[in-house]
Amino acid sequence: MKKSVVASEKPVKAKEFDKELFKRSVEYNVRTLYRKNLEEADAQQIFQAVSYAIKDRIVENWMETQKAYEKEDPKMVYYMSMEFLMGRALGNNLINLKAYKPVAEALEELGLDLNLIEDQEPDAALGNGGLGRLAACFLDSLATLGYPAYGCGIRYRYGMFKQEIRDGYQVEVPDNWLMNGNPFELRRPEYAKIVKFGGYVSVHTDENGRNVFTQEGYQSVKAVPFDFPIVGYGNGIVNTLRIWDAEPVECFQLDSFDKGDYQKAVEQENLARNIVEVLYPNDNHYAGKELRLKQQYFFISASVQEAVEKYMRKHDDIHKFYEKVTFQLNDTHPTVAIAELMRVLMDDYYLTWEEAWEITTKTCAYTNHTIMAEALEKWPIELFSRLLPRIYQIVEEINRRFILDIQQKYSNVPGVDVQEKIRKMAIIYDGQVKMAHMAIVAGYSVNGVARLHTEILKTQELKDFYEMFPERFNNKTNGITQRRFLLHANPLLADWVTAHVGDDWITDLPQISRLKVYADDKKAQQEFMNIKYQNKVRLAKYILEHNGIEVDPRSIFDVQVKRLHEYKRQLLNILHVMYLYNELKEHPELDFYPRTFIFGAKAAAGYRNAKLTIKLINSVADVVNNDPAINGKIKVVFIENYNVSNAEIIFAAADVSEQISTASKEASGTGNMKFMLNGALTLGTMDGANVEIVEEVGEENAFIFGLSAQEVINYENHGGYDPMEIFNNDQDVRKVLMQLINGTYAPGDPELFRPLYNSLLNTQCTAKADTYFILKDFKSYAEAQKKVEAAYRDEDNWAKSAILNVACSGKFTSDRTIQQYVDEIWHLDKVVLK
Numbered sequence: 093m094k095k096s097v098v099a100s101e102k103p104v105k106a107k108e109f110d111k112e113l114f115k116r117s118v119e120y121n122v123r124t125l126y127r128k129n130l131e132e133a134d135a136q137q138i139f140q141a142v143s144y145a146i147k148d149r150i151v152e153n154w155m156e157t158q159k160a161y162e163k164e165d166p167k168m169v170y171y172m173s174m175e176f177l178m179g180r181a182l183g184n185n186l187i188n189l190k191a192y193k194p195v196a197e198a199l200e201e202l203g204l205d206l207n208l209i210e211d212q213e214p215d216a217a218l219g220n221g222g223l224g225r226l227a228a229c230f231l232d233s234l235a236t237l238g239y240p241a242y243g244c245g246i247r248y249r250y251g252m253f254k255q256e257i258r259d260g261y262q263v264e265v266p267d268n269w270l271m272n273g274n275p276f277e278l279r280r281p282e283y284a285k286i287v288k289f290g291g292y293v294s295v296h297t298d299e300n301g302r303n304v305f306t307q308e309g310y311q312s313v314k315a316v317p318f319d320f321p322i323v324g325y326g327n328g329i330v331n332t333l334r335i336w337d338a339e340p341v342e343c344f345q346l347d348s349f350d351k352g353d354y355q356k357a358v359e360q361e362n363l364a365r366n367i368v369e370v371l372y373p374n375d376n377h378y379a380g381k382e383l384r385l386k387q388q389y390f391f392i393s394a395s396v397q398e399a400v401e402k403y404m405r406k407h408d409d410i411h412k413f414y415e416k417v418t419f420q421l422n423d424t425h426p427t428v429a430i431a432e433l434m435r436v437l438m439d440d441y442y443l444t445w446e447e448a449w450e451i452t453t454k455t456c457a458y459t460n461h462t463i464m465a466e467a468l469e470k471w472p473i474e475l476f477s478r479l480l481p482r483i484y485q486i487v488e489e490i491n492r493r494f495i496l497d498i499q500q501k502y503s504n505v506p507g508v509d510v511q512e513k514i515r516k517m518a519i520i521y522d523g524q525v526k527m528a529h530m531a532i533v534a535g536y537s538v539n540g541v542a543r544l545h546t547e548i549l550k551t552q553e554l555k556d557f558y559e560m561f562p563e564r565f566n567n568k569t570n571g572i573t574q575r576r577f578l579l580h581a582n583p584l585l586a587d588w589v590t591a592h593v594g595d596d597w598i599t600d601l602p603q604i605s606r607l608k609v610y611a612d613d614k615k616a617q618q619e620f621m622n623i624k625y626q627n628k629v630r631l632a633k634y635i636l637e638h639n640g641i642e643v644d645p646r647s648i649f650d651v652q653v654k655r656l657h658e659y660k661r662q663l664l665n666i667l668h669v670m671y672l673y674n675e676l677k678e679h680p681e682l683d684f685y686p687r688t689f690i691f692g693a694k695a696a697a698g699y700r701n702a703k704l705t706i707k708l709i710n711s712v713a714d715v716v717n718n719d720p721a722i723n724g725k726i727k728v729v730f731i732e733n734y735n736v737s738n739a740e741i742i743f744a745a746a747d748v749s750e751q752i753s754t755a756s757k758e759a760s761g762t763g764n765m766k767f768m769l770n771g772a773l774t775l776g777t778m779d780g781a782n783v784e785i786v787e788e789v790g791e792e793n794a795f796i797f798g799l800s801a802q803e804v805i806n807y808e809n810h811g812g813y814d815p816m817e818i819f820n821n822d823q824d825v826r827k828v829l830m831q832l833i834n835g836t837y838a839p840g841d842p843e844l845f846r847p848l849y850n851s852l853l854n855t856q857c858t859a860k861a862d863t864y865f866i867l868k869d870f871k872s873y874a875e876a877q878k879k880v881e882a883a884y885r886d887e888d889n890w891a892k893s894a895i896l897n898v899a900c901s902g903k904f905t906s907d908r909t910i911q912q913y914v915d916e917i918w919h920l921d922k923v924v925l926k
């Protein structure tokens with residue numbers, strides 16, 4: 093680890109929270125913002141007034157931090173990401189300011205409930221799922237550990253859609269999250285940048301004999317940054333999330349425009365209006381939309397320009413850029429940063445290709461989040477070169493030189509087919525620009541997000557690249573912030589943990605392992621189960637309010653919340669529920685421990701099978717929940733609009749954590765870690781970070797089932813799996829599948845679920861059957877579920893396992909992940925404000 097830098101001349105005093113001052117500022121804010129007193133203000137107005145009062149405090153630290161960075165001039169990481177799934181800010185800021193409890197008390201004295209005030213804040217849902225939430229956890233950890241960092245992204249006007257369930261179907265409702273204004277953001281017009289699209293590139297030779305490339309006939313957009321404070325936990329550090337809004341450039345005077353100018357002005361204005369309008373709601377799926385590429389270049393060009401300008405404000409030698417700046421590319425979505433940095437260095441700073449390449453390849457690092465072929469970004473040359481003509485020229489040259497490298501390296505190697513290598517590895521091939529290939533070729537680091545995932549990258553998906561650049565590949569197992577997902581989300585458990593082992597875990601999660609000694613302690617077990625029960629009551633209340641379904645908090649809460657995707661196999665879960673229901677119907681005398689199956693998931697708007705799976709879950713819920721014959725032993729709940737805020741309530745209340753992806757498909761998963769931290773037991777496949785979770789907690793404290801990643805890969809490569817065999821030989825499975833097409837769950841429309849049936853059995857021979865091995869894993873899943881039930885009946889032992897899950901979750905803090913990025917990739921110095 094590198095040395096710590098102590099900056100800031102004035103020691104920043106640990107400010108005592110002044111309750112009276114805070115109360116006065118809330119009252120003052122309500123008056124000046126709304127011309128009301130507290131009694132007259134509505135809940136939203138009070139939320140705004142409280143937030144502005146807190147922001148005032150944050151701003152002081154923000155300025156101190158930025159001053160310290162200015163003075164110390166440390167190396168910075170720019171975390172480039174299309175998504176930051178931040179969730180709500182108020183509660184988290186209070187937690188990290190260590191002001192949550194005093195503020196709650198002060199508000200209570202004013203007759204206000206902090207929880208209700210927090211509920212007024214819309215989630216900042218500028219992300220789809222794991223990848224966007226990971227970015228948010230990383231920002232929290234960077235600030236808490238004191239590392240200088242910027243998050244760079246897009247200020248979408250509409251974030252992830254709100255999900256409503258109507259008649260069992262998902263309906264997407266626009267998420268107008270900025271409707272009431274955002275109290276924590278700061279518009280920074282002084283840092284606006286111009287971003288150019290389209291047109292053509294002209295070349296001329298300047299007086300020094302240099303080729304000068306000029307983009308002409310382009311459209312431009314003004315990128316205006318909004319800054320969000322990222323408050324570190326208890327250390328006075330405030331970093332910045334900078335997200336870019338688009339505005340039209342003021343480009344023409346009304347009295348002098350001709351028709352062409354007018355047309356262009358209108359087009360430019362439309363471009364500005366459209367570009368940041370909405371987050372694409374696809375996860376792990378590449379749709380190839382032109383506007384998406386515009387979004388990518390828009391925020392990357394603005395961010396790269398700003399990073400270079402900021403550097404040049406303090407330094408005169410651009411050649412040493414990489415000593416002060418590193419770009420982490422969150423998946424391939426920001427990969428145009430490579431070509432954009434090359435462009436700026438060559439066209440604006442007149443560096444040679446070689447000079448620019450050296451800087452770029454020492455600046456950019458790439459994180460891979462998926463091996464799903466359908467998620468890989470491949471832009472058609474036609475689109476790419478039309479939209480980004482200068483950038484395309486640069487990509488072309490990167491590709492040309494890379495192919496020379498391949499030829500040089502492999503031409504004389506016996507047994508290597510060089511053409512084959514080129515075909516598989518080229519950045520431009522088959523009329524497409526392959527972003528992952530560019531990211532690997534130009535990056536100094538390529539990392540996967542869990543050990544198994546990185547191994548699969550090295551040995552399967554990116555094998556050729558690993559052979560060529562083995563030193564670039566490394567693993568960084570994901571993590572989550574315990575500050576949001578335990579301290580804020582689960583105050584009862586957080587207090588209990590602190591009472592037993594002290595509060596070091598808040599910034600040093602491995603300390604939580606000291607809980608292990610209480611795993612066998614009967615009193616501790618009871619206290620733990622009691623807290624879990626209270627959290628289940630809290631969730632039951634939420635479900636009653638939001639779904640109108642009554643659930644019994646004494647039943648097992650078995651939870652699968654995550655994006656809906658076939659590889660995540662929500663279908664396996666609900667088919668198993670259908671099977672259990674059949675069992676109960678056939679054997680009413682069955683000794684069956686009551687279970688509440690809880691789902692939460694958004695499906696991409698155009699993903700038919702995913703949306704149909706939501707409908708199936710709701711249809712099964714309708715039938716099962718309303719069947720008096722089973723006496724409430726099974727309840728099925730689909731929680732509408734799963735998001736960061738209700739996730740916090742859900743994790744705290746879970747007994748069983750469903751992590752049942754087809755082995756090899758889930759790069760890491762991070763929900764699995766949030767459940768573990770809150771004392772749920774994992775029911776999962778050996779996939780992603782589940783492998784490491786089980787390694788930490790022990791297989792006896794989890795329920796593992798299903799094919800291994802290697803078995804899945806073998807089937808995929810060599811065939812040999814026929815779901816029809818299972819269908820024909822397993823009566824239980826057959827019965828459940830027949831119920832998909834005989835109207836059991838869709839009396840008015842028996843054909844409704846046929847596409848799901850077909851996806852499992854390939855009755856029309858149009859596609860491969862059961863691509864995600866649902867039938868193959870069904871039996872072993874059902875057996876694992878039986879073990880869950882048996883284990884839950886032994887309450888003491890369950891409590892022991894649950895406590896051990898909490899105690900063994902230390903590895904999965906994003907503080908650890910970030911420290912590894914710092915030590916092994918970024919090489920940053922800590923800044924400490926005294």
Ligand code: BZD
Nearest residue numbers: 220222223375376461758759760761762
């Ligand atoms: O990233 C997810 C993976 O599926 C998880 O296994 C992993 O834990 C997390 C964090 O590393 N990937 C995504 O969430 N991906 C997307 O959301 C996404 C969004 C747009 C385009 C492509 C993918």
